[in-house]
């Protein structure tokens with residue numbers, strides 16, 4: 001993974017736990033919780049896998065450094081934070097289906113709210129440094145599977 005070698009190349013002083021957490025996250029294609037990461041690390045490292053506390057702390061650190069992004073899926077209700085890898089300085093926005101939990105990453109190259117950032121700075125003299133934007137709804141598949149009798153036809157007669 002290019003990111004990992006970049007980190008090593010710069011003589012980056014990430015704590016060992018954070019390096020391993022980042023490595024585990026870079027091997028997974030989807031977003032992961034600390035617990036899921038730990039299960040993955042236990043499969044490769046056995047007893048040597050970092051503990052949950054280390055992983056939580058590492059995820060916080062990596063998020064602050066901009067290597068990973070938290071994806072907010074609070075409607076799942078398990079109180080677990082979910083993270084995915086991003087290129088340093090970049091971030092993504094997602095469409096989240098509240099029924100099947102599918103997450104669709106928006107393809108737009110520019111952030112949807114970069115214009116708002118400029119407006120906020122002009123209007124309030126406030127420099128935005130980060131933001132969270134997620135759009136919740138129903139994906140195409142779930143929409144098709146919905147029971148049409150749920151809808152009450154409006155009568156105009």
Ligand SMILES: [Zn+2]
Pocket residue numbers: 097098099100101102138139140141142143
């Ligand atoms: Zn869905």
Ligand SMILES: [Zn+2]
Pocket residue numbers: 091092093111112113114131133
């Ligand atoms: Zn954005």
